[in-house]
Amino acid sequence: MTINRPASEQDGTLLKNRDFMLFWTGQSISDLGAAVTTLAVPLTAITMLRASTFEVGVLTAFSTAAWLVMTLPAGMIVDRVVKRPLMIGCGVARGVVVASVPVAAALGGLTIIHLYAVAFLVGSINVVFEIACQSYLPVLMSRRRLIEGNGKIATTNAVAVAGGPSLAGGLMTVLHSAARVMVVDCLSYVIGIVTLLLIRSPEPRPADRGDRSMRREAAEGITFVLRHPVLRRVVACSSISNLCDAMVTTLVVVFLLGDLGTDPATLGLVLGLGSAGGIVGGVLATSFARWVGGARALWAGKLYLGGFALLIPIGGPGWGVLAVAAGLFASRLSTVAYNVLQIAFRQSICPPELLGRMNASIRWMIRGAMPIGGLLAGILGAWLGARATLAVAVSCSWLAVLWLVFSPLRRQREMPVTPDWS
Numbered sequence: 001m002t003i004n005r006p007a008s009e010q011d012g013t014l015l016k017n018r019d020f021m022l023f024w025t026g027q028s029i030s031d032l033g034a035a036v037t038t039l040a041v042p043l044t045a046i047t048m049l050r051a052s053t054f055e056v057g058v059l060t061a062f063s064t065a066a067w068l069v070m071t072l073p074a075g076m077i078v079d080r081v082v083k084r085p086l087m088i089g090c091g092v093a094r095g096v097v098v099a100s101v102p103v104a105a106a107l108g109g110l111t112i113i114h115l116y117a118v119a120f121l122v123g124s125i126n127v128v129f130e131i132a133c134q135s136y137l138p139v140l141m142s143r144r145r146l147i148e149g150n151g152k153i154a155t156t157n158a159v160a161v162a163g164g165p166s167l168a169g170g171l172m173t174v175l176h177s178a179a180r181v182m183v184v185d186c187l188s189y190v191i192g193i194v195t196l197l198l199i200r201s202p203e204p205r206p207a208d209r210g211d212r213s214m215r216r217e218a219a220e221g222i223t224f225v226l227r228h229p230v231l232r233r234v235v236a237c238s239s240i241s242n243l244c245d246a247m248v249t250t251l252v253v254v255f256l257l258g259d260l261g262t263d264p265a266t267l268g269l270v271l272g273l274g275s276a277g278g279i280v281g282g283v284l285a286t287s288f289a290r291w292v293g294g295a296r297a298l299w300a301g302k303l304y305l306g307g308f309a310l311l312i313p314i315g316g317p318g319w320g321v322l323a324v325a326a327g328l329f330a331s332r333l334s335t336v337a338y339n340v341l342q343i344a345f346r347q348s349i350c351p352p353e354l355l356g357r358m359n360a361s362i363r364w365m366i367r368g369a370m371p372i373g374g375l376l377a378g379i380l381g382a383w384l385g386a387r388a389t390l391a392v393a394v395s396c397s398w399l400a401v402l403w404l405v406f407s408p409l410r411r412q413r414e415m416p417v418t419p420d421w422s
Helices: 018-049 053-069 071-080 083-106 112-140 143-175 178-198 214-227 231-259 264-292 294-311 318-349 352-367 369-384 386-399
Strands: none
Touching (some): 018 053, 018 083, 018 112, 053 112, 053 352, 071 083, 071 214, 083 112, 083 178, 112 143, 112 352, 143 264, 143 318, 214 231, 231 294, 231 386, 264 294, 294 318, 318 386
């Protein structure tokens, strides 16, 4: 089946692509709702259930464990089914699971076990949804427009991550209950479902792969990634960066509060400025790729901007915290721009029938490095101190881009583009 591209593919703007705009709008609103719940769930545990620090830590572990448990099976599911109905089903399931929290709280039956289950179930559904989302985007546009499409989605996601906690705090003040705040997330999922239902672009049905074993299907995705001369280097760069960035995230608050004596208000301002870098990175990724070429932009942004993250451990008390803010800003900018470009790269070079398993394999490998980073941060932080450990982390995160600098990609200007689906 040949997919007819909309007029926007010819006049040079995705803003006139009706189906992409619907998809982007739904995603943006759902991302904001999810960011609200990210804070509302632990707040519910602390304020309503008087959860201990250990119980909050377990709650966080349940929310992230799904990436290790569900990612590879999710890739196989995504490659076997039509993706838009799957995403609609995920939206319904997430809404029902999240809604169970305010309902249980209103009935007086909310428990910490209930929150553990919600955290794991929502995390599992999110895994399937995100992999389906990345695999579905090439249906809505030609592969030459993937950098622009991913850039727009990354920008609004960064806005949601930056603004979601503040919105959650304001809503809690108005609603007087963290559990009630999660109703907002449920409403955001409803909007996301409606926008998906309104999309008209036809989606080719995946080929029937018979009764092949799950192990064989999962192996096909991993094998494709590890055998590709550039994709395996993307995984190496991303995995090391994620590990090191998890170390930074774990220790930067300790560094600001403990070593630099920063007050909570200044802490929030510094972290907010860092989050703003992600918004800028999403906005600039497309223009940067057009300027220097998509293939060059994939490594050049991280190489030339990522080094400014070395300002983080140089920071000091008083005005010295501006160095930390600048370093966090540069780190988030280069990371989000890099993520936009590497996602577009892997979408453009992967056969359609492998998109789900390829995306799942990569996310399983690169996200699996994050818990290790948190553990290393605790060990090295206790041994070397927060400042020295941050210096190690930001240096290694920056130098990880050498995997791409010394790859076949360095000799190319533009990303390879495979033929559109047919």
